[in-house]
Structure formats: structure tokens, C-alpha cells
Amino acid sequence: MSSVIDFVSESLKRNPLPRQALREELPTGWKKIESRTKPGTYYYAHPATNRTQVQPPSGTKQVPANGADQKSADKAQEDEARKSAQLAAEKDQERKRKYQEVEEEAEAEEELVEEEKRRIKAAKKAKELEQKRKQEEAARLEKERKELEAKREKERLQREAEERKRQQELEALAEERRKKEAEVRKKEQEAQRRKAMVFEQHSILQRKLAEDARKKQEQEEEEKKKKAAEEKVQEKEQRTEADEAERKAKAEKLDAKIWNQKIPDMMEPTSSPCFEVYKSGKHQRTHALGGDKSSWIIGRGPAGVDIAIGNPRISRKHAEVTSQGPLLFLNDLGSTYGTAMNKEKLEAKSPVELVNGARFRFGGLPELYVYREPVEEEEEPSSPPVEAEVTGTALAEDAPDLPPPAPVAPEPVAPQIDAEAAAAAAAKAAEEAEAEDEARIKRIQQKRQERKAAEAAEKALVAAKKEEERKKKQERNLKKRAAKEAKAAKKAQASRPKPGTEQAELPGDATPPDAPLPESCMASPPEEEPDDLPDVHLGRSQDADGAEAAKSIDFF
Numbered sequence: 001m002s003s004v005i006d007f008v009s010e011s012l013k014r015n016p017l018p019r020q021a022l023r024e025e026l027p028t029g030w031k032k033i034e035s036r037t038k039p040g041t042y043y044y045a046h047p048a049t050n051r052t053q054v055q056p057p058s059g060t061k062q063v064p065a066n067g068a069d070q071k072s073a074d075k076a077q078e079d080e081a082r083k084s085a086q087l088a089a090e091k092d093q094e095r096k097r098k099y100q101e102v103e104e105e106a107e108a109e110e111e112l113v114e115e116e117k118r119r120i121k122a123a124k125k126a127k128e129l130e131q132k133r134k135q136e137e138a139a140r141l142e143k144e145r146k147e148l149e150a151k152r153e154k155e156r157l158q159r160e161a162e163e164r165k166r167q168q169e170l171e172a173l174a175e176e177r178r179k180k181e182a183e184v185r186k187k188e189q190e191a192q193r194r195k196a197m198v199f200e201q202h203s204i205l206q207r208k209l210a211e212d213a214r215k216k217q218e219q220e221e222e223e224k225k226k227k228a229a230e231e232k233v234q235e236k237e238q239r240t241e242a243d244e245a246e247r248k249a250k251a252e253k254l255d256a257k258i259w260n261q262k263i264p265d266m267m268e269p270t271s272s273p274c275f276e277v278y279k280s281g282k283h284q285r286t287h288a289l290g291g292d293k294s295s296w297i298i299g300r301g302p303a304g305v306d307i308a309i310g311n312p313r314i315s316r317k318h319a320e321v322t323s324q325g326p327l328l329f330l331n332d333l334g335s336t337y338g339t340a341m342n343k344e345k346l347e348a349k350s351p352v353e354l355v356n357g358a359r360f361r362f363g364g365l366p367e368l369y370v371y372r373e374p375v376e377e378e379e380e381p382s383s384p385p386v387e388a389e390v391t392g393t394a395l396a397e398d399a400p401d402l403p404p405p406a407p408v409a410p411e412p413v414a415p416q417i418d419a420e421a422a423a424a425a426a427a428k429a430a431e432e433a434e435a436e437d438e439a440r441i442k443r444i445q446q447k448r449q450e451r452k453a454a455e456a457a458e459k460a461l462v463a464a465k466k467e468e469e470r471k472k473k474q475e476r477n478l479k480k481r482a483a484k485e486a487k488a489a490k491k492a493q494a495s496r497p498k499p500g501t502e503q504a505e506l507p508g509d510a511t512p513p514d515a516p517l518p519e520s521c522m523a524s525p526p527e528e529e530p531d532d533l534p535d536v537h538l539g540r541s542q543d544a545d546g547a548e549a550a551k552s553i554d555f556f
Contacts, residue, residue: 022063024056024061026044026060027057029046029047030046030057032044033045039083040083134159138153242440253432253433257426257429258361259343259368261281261426263368263370270286270288270375272289274289275360275370276369276370277369277370278367278368279366287369289328295323296321297319298320298362299316299317300314300316304316309365313365314362315334315335318333318363319332320333330346330354330360332346333348334348334349335362340360340361340364341360356371356373357371357372359371
């Protein structure tokens with residue numbers, strides 16, 4: 001604000017205004033704007049170029065103003081002068097007020113410092129003040145009573161000598177008391193050091209005992225966990241073995257049931273060998289092995305095989321039936337789940353001869369394949385057979401026109417299956433399986449009940465341990481609290497002054513020189529291992545040793 005006023009005054013001095021009122025004619029685009037923060041001052045702005053300046057822009061002209069402009073200009077100048085004077089006065093008052101506040105704060109701070117200095121040095125300057133007061137009193141008495149000046153001077157000197165003597169005696173006593181207090185402090189520090197050493201040894205012992213107990217407990221818990229894990233593993237293995245044995249038994253029973261199912265006789269006579277498929281004793285379908293082919297492929301199919309079995313346990317080319325003259329052979333082509341004939345598994349790529357009534361299973365499926373040979377019709381004889389003994393040439397003479405007998409191949413004997421025995425065996429096997437299932441279910445239920453009972457017992461044991469630990473902790477806290485209260489009472493009793501021993505306080509000393517020292521300042525006993533240390537164990541408290549524990553705590 002002052003810079004603007006100085007600038008305006010200097011510009012008026014350099015360029016005094018003529019008597020005729022003038023107004024500024026600004027170049028194109030420039031505007032004269034009143035400041036919002038400093039009312040009464042103006043600045044020049046060019047909105048198009050975003051420029052502002054305090055001085056008039058170049059090209060500004062002073063042109064005569066008309067009457068209205070003259071009045072407005074005069075009024076603006078008066079307002080500007082009045083506002084400038086008012087702002088200058090307010091600024092001057094504000095500067096004076098701030099200066100006065102600073103001076104008051106400085107005086108207050110000086111007074112506080114002086115007061116603190118006086119308070120600190122009051123005790124040291126008590127004698128000087130007393131002497132000054134006596135000197136002033138002596139001067140006043142000298143003015144009032146000139147005749148008694150010599151006598152008062154003599155008395156004053158005598159009093160000063162006595163005061164100096166008494167002060168020297170007090171200083172000597174204070175020095176002696178300071179020495180005694182220094183010795184007492186030294187002894188007390190030594191006692192505290194010894195107590196700290198004993199307490200540290202006791203803490204180390206406690207920590208060692210607690211660490212040993214914790215390690216022992218951890219070892220026991222680790223052994224328990226290992227034992228429980230081994231038991232669980234054994235139980236799991238036993239359960240797995242039992243399940244595996246049960247599964248094998250079931251599979252064997254199912255295989256026996258499939259192999260021993262009742263197969264009816266051939267449904268319809270056929271002129272070519274075939275496989276009849278049965279499931280649960282019911283005929284499902286028939287696969288003929290006829291035609292001009294000499295081999296038939298059995299597989300998953302459906303393309304590239306002659307007998308298609310749509311099951312993932314059947315290989316794409318599972319087995320092959322080949323014809324070698326009048327005989328048929330079955331050959332397993334190295335399938336994944338194999339081929340079985342009459343309860344026996346066939347070796348891969350080892351052909352076996354097919355006999356009438358032979359039973360086959362492919363891939364372990366429940367479907368049973370029964371091989372059937374064609375039934376040959378017997379020719380009725382035109383004449384009864386001639387019974388004769390084959391001796392020499394008698395047979396040739398009796399029947400010269402008969403052709404020689406052709407060799408007859410022995411018919412394969414089909415395995416004889418007793419249907420009733422098979423049914424009884426299947427029923428018995430079903431009953432045994434049901435009995436085993438019931439027994440297994442009972443065993444599982446019994447194990448679940450035992451496991452639940454064990455878990456409940458373990459939870460009850462944990463809860464009992466927690467309750468016991470809580471009670472022990474509460475007892476320890478009560479003992480500690482009682483020991484602290486006894487110690488506090490003992491300290492209070494020791495710090496209480498005895499009747500008849502109170503003495504007047506001496507200036508500059510808190511206690512008289514011949515006052516008894518407190519027990520805490522006495523010399524500590526010689527370092528010895530305390531015999532009454534409590535036996536500290538984690539998770540265990542002894543009621544019989546409670547008094548000794550309290551004594552040991554009071555000792556520390």
C-alpha cells in the first residue's frame with residue numbers, strides 16, 4: 001500500500017496535474033480495474049493477452065474531462081485520499097499495538113526470569129538480605145539516634161561475629177552430615193547391587209526350571225502325538241486291509257455267482273457254432289460263428305470287429321476265434337483286462353480249444369459267454385445191428401457189403417453243473433455277504449462311538465487342566481499380593497518416625513546429624529545363597545510351601 005502511495009505521489013510531483021481536469025484514455029483492449037484486496041487502488045489489465053500492471057500502459061493519453069467526468073474524478077481522488085489516510089492511520093495503530101504487545105511480552109518474560117532467578121537465589125541470598133536489612137536498620141538508627149551510634153555499632157559487630165561463628169558451626173555440621181549421607185548412599189547402592197544379583201540368580205534358576213519343565217512337557221506331548229499318529233496309521237492300515245479283504249471277498253463271491261449261474265439248455269438248435277450270452281441266468285443274445293470266414297474278432301467296436309461288446313473294459317481288439325479244420329480256437333490278443341475261461345484266466349496270445357459248453361468272460365464283465373457246437377442229426381439204421389465177435393475173418397464173411405467203420409472222435413464232455421447246488425451256494429454266499437456287511441456296519445458304528453467318547457474325554461481333560469491352571473494362577477496372584485502388602489506395610493512402619501526422636505530442622509539439611517538411619521540404608525548382609533527359595537515349576541503349586549514362597553518374595 002505504501003509503495004503505491006509513494007509511486008502516486010512521485011508521479012504527481014514529476015507530472016503535476018493542470019488545473020483543468022484530465023482523464024486517462026487507454027489504448028485499445030486495456031481496462032482500469034480497482035483492486036479487491038486494496039480498495040482505492042487501481043491496476044491496468046489486458047484480458048486478451050492476460051497481462052496486468054500497476055503503471056499505465058504505453059500509449060495512454062491524458063485528455064480533458066467534461067463536467068461529469070471532472071466531478072467523478074474529484075470525488076474519486078477525494079475518496080482515494082481519504083481511504084489512503086485511513087489505511088495509513090490503521091496501519092500505524094496496528095504497528096503501535098503490536099509494538100506495545102511485544103514490549104509487554106518482553107517485560108513479562110523479563111519479570112518471569114527475574115522472579116525465577118530471585119526464587120532460585122532466595123535461599124543463598126538470605127544471609128545477604130539479612131545483612132542488608134541490618135545495615136539499613138543501623139543507618140536509620142544512626143540518623144535518628146546519633147548519640148547511640150558507637151554503642152549500636154559495637155553491638156552490631158558483636159552480633160555479626162556471633163553469626164559468623166554460628167554459621168561456621170552449621171557449615172561444619174552440614175559437611176559432616178553430607179559425608180555420612182554419602183557413605184549411607186554408597187552402602188545402600190552396594191546392598192541394592194547384592195539384592196539385584198541374588199534376584200537375578202533366583203530368576204535364572206526359575207527360568208531354568210520352567211524351561212526344563214516346558215521341554216519335558218513338550219517331549220511328553222510329542223511322544224503322545226507320535227503314538228497317536230502311529231495308532232491312527234495302524235488303524236488306517238487295518239481298516240484299509242479289512243476293506244480290501246472285504247472288497248476281494250465280495251468280488252470273489254460275485255465272480256462265483258456269475259460263473260455258477262444256472263444256464264439252460266441250448267435255446268434253438270443251430271447248424272454252426274456260436275456264443276450264447278447270459279446275464280443273471282437270462283439269455284441276452286447269440287453270436288454265430290458261421291459263414292466262409294476262418295477268424296472272428298471280438299472287441300469294443302463297433303467297426304473292425306465281428307462280435308462287438310460296447311464297454312470301456314473291452315479292448316478295441318480283445319480276442320480272436322480262429323478255425324483250424326474242424327476245431328475252433330480262442331486267442332486273447334493282449335487285452336488290458338484279460339479273458340477268462342471256466343474261472344481261469346487265459347494267457348495272452350496262447351490259443352485254447354473251444355469245447356461245447358465252455359464258459360467265457362471278457363474284461364471281467366458280468367456277462368457270461370457259453371460256447372455251443374452244432375447239433376448233428378442221428379441217422380436211423382435200415383436193419384438191426386449185427387452182433388458178432390470180431391475174430392479173424394468171420395466179420396468179413398458175414399458182412400461183405402458193409403463199408404469199413406469210420407473212426408469216431410470222442411465227444412467232449414461238458415462240465416456238469418448242479419443247478420440246485422449252485423443256487424444254494426449263491427444263497428449262502430449272499431447270506432454271508434449280508435452278515436459281513438452288518439458286522440462291518442456294527443464295527444464302524446462302534447468305532448465312531450469310541451472315537452466320540454475319546455474326544456469327549458480329551459475335551460473334559462483339557463477343561464480340567466485349564467481350570468486347575470486358573471486356580472493355581474489365582475493362588476499365585478494372591479500370594480504375590482499378600483507379599484507386596486506385607487512389604488509395603490513393613491516399609492511404612494520403617495519410615496514412620498519414632499516418638500521422642502523428633503528434632504528441629506536445621507537450615508540447609510533435611511535431617512539432624514544424630515538422626516537414626518532407615519533400615520533400607522543399612523549395610524546388606526553378606527552374600528549367601530538363600531535356602532528358602534521356592535521350588536518353581538510350571539503348572540504346579542504347593543500349598544505347603546506357600547509360607548516359604550511368601551518369605552522368598554519378601555526377601556526380594
